[in-house]
Amino acid sequence: MDATAGEAGEHDFVDVLIVGAGISGIGAAYYLQRDHPGRSYAILEARGASGGTWDLFRYPGIRSDSDLHTFGYEFRPWRSDVVLADGDSILAYLRDTAAEHGIDRHVRYHARALAASWSSADARWTVDVADTETGARSTVSCRWLFCAAGYYRYDEGFNPHFEGRDRFPGPIVHPQQWPADLDYAGKRVVVIGSGATAVTLIPAMAASAGHITMLQRTPSYVLPVPSRDKLNRRLTRLLGFERSYPITRWLNSTRAVLLWRFCQKWPRAARKVIRDLNVKLLPDGFPVDEHFNPPYNPWDQRMCMVPDGDLFRAISGGKASVVTGPIETFTSGGVLLADGRTVDADIIITATGLNVQPFGALTLTVDGAPVHVPERLVYKGMMLSGVPNFAFVFGYTNNSWTLKVGLVGEHFTRLLSHMDARGYDTARPVAADPAMPSKPFTDFQSGYIRRALDQFPRQGTRAPWRISPTYRGDVKLLRRGRVDDPELRFETAKQASEAAVS
Ligand SMILES: Cc1cc2nc3c(=O)[nH]c(=O)nc-3n(C[C@H](O)[C@H](O)[C@H](O)COP(=O)(O)OP(=O)(O)OC[C@H]3O[C@@H](n4cnc5c(N)ncnc54)[C@H](O)[C@@H]3O)c2cc1C
Numbered sequence: 001m002d003a004t005a006g007e008a009g010e011h012d013f014v015d016v017l018i019v020g021a022g023i024s025g026i027g028a029a030y031y032l033q034r035d036h037p038g039r040s041y042a043i044l045e046a047r048g049a050s051g052g053t054w055d056l057f058r059y060p061g062i063r064s065d066s067d068l069h070t071f072g073y074e075f076r077p078w079r080s081d082v083v084l085a086d087g088d089s090i091l092a093y094l095r096d097t098a099a100e101h102g103i104d105r106h107v108r109y110h111a112r113a114l115a116a117s118w119s120s121a122d123a124r125w126t127v128d129v130a131d132t133e134t135g136a137r138s139t140v141s142c143r144w145l146f147c148a149a150g151y152y153r154y155d156e157g158f159n160p161h162f163e164g165r166d167r168f169p170g171p172i173v174h175p176q177q178w179p180a181d182l183d184y185a186g187k188r189v190v191v192i193g194s195g196a197t198a199v200t201l202i203p204a205m206a207a208s209a210g211h212i213t214m215l216q217r218t219p220s221y222v223l224p225v226p227s228r229d230k231l232n233r234r235l236t237r238l239l240g241f242e243r244s245y246p247i248t249r250w251l252n253s254t255r256a257v258l259l260w261r262f263c264q265k266w267p268r269a270a271r272k273v274i275r276d277l278n279v280k281l282l283p284d285g286f287p288v289d290e291h292f293n294p295p296y297n298p299w300d301q302r303m304c305m306v307p308d309g310d311l312f313r314a315i316s317g318g319k320a321s322v323v324t325g326p327i328e329t330f331t332s333g334g335v336l337l338a339d340g341r342t343v344d345a346d347i348i349i350t351a352t353g354l355n356v357q358p359f360g361a362l363t364l365t366v367d368g369a370p371v372h373v374p375e376r377l378v379y380k381g382m383m384l385s386g387v388p389n390f391a392f393v394f395g396y397t398n399n400s401w402t403l404k405v406g407l408v409g410e411h412f413t414r415l416l417s418h419m420d421a422r423g424y425d426t427a428r429p430v431a432a433d434p435a436m437p438s439k440p441f442t443d444f445q446s447g448y449i450r451r452a453l454d455q456f457p458r459q460g461t462r463a464p465w466r467i468s469p470t471y472r473g474d475v476k477l478l479r480r481g482r483v484d485d486p487e488l489r490f491e492t493a494k495q496a497s498e499a500a501v502s
Contacts (some may be wrong), residue, residue, distance in 0.1 A: 003224075014040045017127055017142035019113045019360050021045035022052020023407050024148035024393040026038045026094055029103045031409030034075075036416055042140065043103070046112035046132050046360075050098060052150055054091040054302045061204025062087035065196045065305045069232060070256070070400035071246040073097060077245035081233040083226060083239055084299075084307050116145055117365040118388055123425035123493035125389065143425070145411065147392035148405075149360025158353040158448060164329035171331075172348045182347070190335055192327070193322075193351030194220040195446075196304050201351060203310035213343050213497040214322045218299065219294045221274050221291050224281060224309035240488040253399055257470050260299050260398040262419045267297035270315065274298060281312035291322040301446040302397060338462060354454035360394060376457040377438060379429035379475060379488065381467045384457055388428040395470060397444045403471045411478040418483045424490040429464075432487055441467065464488075 016032055018025045021043045032041055049055045055212035064071050068085045076097050082089075098104040099161040110132045116125045125145045129138050165172065165483035171183060175197050185208045191198050194216035203296055206212050231251070235244035271293070278292045294301075306312070314320035319478035326338045364371035366387055379383040381404075384390060393408050395401025419427060441456035442449060459467045468474045484490070 002043040008343065010208060012042070012138070013040045013124075013143050014140065016041040016144045017125070017140055018043040018148055019362065020052060020110075020148040020150060021098075022148065022150055023054070023071075023094055023106045023402055024150070024395075025052075025146075025293075026050065026098045027402065028146050028148050028393065028412070029106060029193075029408050030073070030075060031045055031406075031413050032096070032207035033101065033103070035413035039416070041106055043106050043107045044111040044113050044127075044129060045411065046142070047154070048133075050107055051091045051094050054087050054094060056154060057087060057176065057178075057211060058180065059178040059197065059201055059204075063200060063307075064090060065200075065302075066256070066400040067229065067252045068093075069245065069400050070156070070252045074246075074406045075248065076100075077241045079154045080240050081229045081236070082345045083229050112360055113149075113360060115363040115365070116390075119366065120367050120388070120491075121493065123389070134295040144389045144391065144416075147359050147390070148465050149362070150198055151356055151394060152354035152448075153357045154502040156355060157350075158355050159350060159450070160352055161220065161269040162327060162350075163332050164331060166346060167343075168334070169329040169331050169332060170346045170348065172350060174350050174352070175306070176272055176354070184209050186346055188344055189213070189347045190345040191349045191351050191352070192335075193349075194217075194218065194304075195351065196302065197312050197353075199304045199306055201271050201349065202221065203306070203314040203321050204473075206314040206317070210321070210322045210346075212314070213345075214320065215327070215343055216291075216322065216324050217326050219290075219292050219324060220304050221294055221298050221444045222278065222292055222304045222306055222311060223274055224277055224312065225305045225307060227307035241375045252345050253392075253403055253471050256399045257472060260470075263298035264305075270298040276484075277309075278312065281316070281369055283316050286488040296445060301444070305345060335344050354449045356448050356455070356499060358394075358452070358456050364390070373457050376440065377429075377431060377436075377465050378459050380411070380464045380469055380485075381474065382411065382478070383427075383429050383488075385429050385431055385465075396469075397442065397446075397449075398469065401473050405439060405473065407471075407474045407478040411483065413484045419490065422490065423492060425493045426489075426491040428489045428491070430487060430489050431460065431465060435463070436465065438465075 016029050016039060027361050029043060063084050063086045067083045068078040087467060112130045112132050113127050114130055115128045125412045126139055126141045126142045129140055157174045159174060187210050189209045189212045191201055191217050199222055202212050202214055208239050232248040235247055254454055278288050282288055323343055328338045329338045371387055379385060382391050391412050393405050394402040438458040438460055441451050441459060459465060468477060
């Protein structure tokens with residue numbers, strides 16, 4: 001780690017401290033060192049490895065559910081026509097990117113950022129760090145804090161209470177803590193859930209499991225997508241990777257937004273299109289409305305994508321089935337539903353989701369006053385009202401997360417250049433109209449988001465306090481838009497300390 005002041009390990013100082021070495025943290029580091037090679041930076045990573053999500057999740061079949069030409073970085077082409085890539089390939093891509101650009105040398109592993117306090121007098125953050133192996137504490141100070149800590153807890157997934165859990169004698173596994181030695185060959189497996197994890201697990205396990213049942217309380221929309229991008233393959237043959245990548249990226253990000261808009265604008269038509277695709281891939285007489293027709297509109301919650309309809313093929317092949325209904329209790333033989341039906345099981349997988357946690361559970365203080373995040377507004381989708389020199393990434397729900405990493409990374413480095421040119425140390429978003437009405441961070445209806453919405457900052461009703469729901473909107477705001485704004489207050493440390501005293 002670069003230490004330009006004090007003794008390394010005690011009073012480390014870096015210009016920019018990034019929290020998290022996942023796809024966001026590695027991406028942020030790339031833009032920072034590309035545009036500001038003279039600035040020192042470090043990445044704090046609580047775990048012993050980089051990659052975040054793509055290192056943590058180890059369940060069979062783990063893969064992306066958005067295409068890699070948009071989930072990959074803009075600056076490093078995804079060199080394959082595979083659309084939804086497996087977890088190992090994504091992890092290798094991330095680590096290769098970090099190694100190729102020397103970013104891995106800046107990562108400090110087993111270092112969890114616990115709390116950060118801002119001093120206007122010094123124009124610095126002081127960050128408390130815990131060594132996750134030894135528990136030892138240290139501090140790092142920095143000019144800017146960049147939070148790339150993802151959006152969920154790593155220590156445990158969401159585990160709702162199921163009656164009779166103790167009565168079930170077999171393994172009960174949450175996909176976030178997948179045991180490497182779980183033997184499911186020939187076994188009857190029940191997967192509780194209907195989200196991206198469940199629809200990934202089922203086809204992946206179906207080949208060797210005896211039988212696998214997707215047990216869901218309510219259905220999700222499941223959209224078959226081609227596993228290979230034929231257009232990208234043709235473009236690559238014609239133009240090469242470097243030139244075909246931005247075109248495919250543009251096409252795919254546009255397609256994702258068009259699909260989302262179509263679903264929002266014409267939900268009935270969208271529902272019918274998805275239903276027709278499902279019917280085509282399911283066996284004759286399959287009760288499609290019971291199992292694949294959700295009570296909400298398409299894209300009100302995250303849509304599940306299945307490559308070449310693999311889930312439907314597993315169902316048609318007889319290795320997988322779907323049961324829809326609320327659970328009454330686990331039993332010694334499996335699961336009893338509220339309507340009296342039973343599902344026999346040797347293994348139960350609770351694919352019940354994540355525990356969302358904003359900003360890596362980091363506690364923020366500004367000049368001694370605690371920052372209560374739910375009372376803050378989001379500025380341009382990347383900073384918080386009243387919190388100086390703090391940026392973060394929270395990606396799209398209707399498009400690849402990484403698209404936002406690129407735009408925030410670029411805007412952030414432009415902001416630093418703007419401040420350098422004018423001698424500013426501090427940038428603090430302050431709403432001109434503090435009584436501006438606010439609304440929740442997102443109107444996305446997925447359960448994991450709804451459960452945690454009260455921990456998130458809110459958004460305003462006008463720019464720059466409104467969060468753009470689409471990539472195109474952010475291209476306008478973050479890539480083409482100016483970095484200065486009447487509601488982003490710039491100061492020198494001296495001005496800020498005088499203001500804090502008066
Ligand atoms: C199974 C699964 C599949 C997904 N598939 C897709 C997809 O196909 N497309 C898509 O767009 N999105 C997908 N997502 C969402 C996905 O998490 C993000 O797209 C992306 O990987 C998030 O990257 P990140 O770097 O922001 O966060 P993460 O990958 O969560 O990485 C955050 C890192 O920060 C570290 N960290 C957290 N808090 C602290 C702290 N206080 N101190 C130090 N370190 C800390 C963590 O240990 C972790 O390494 C998926 C999510 C899951 C769970």
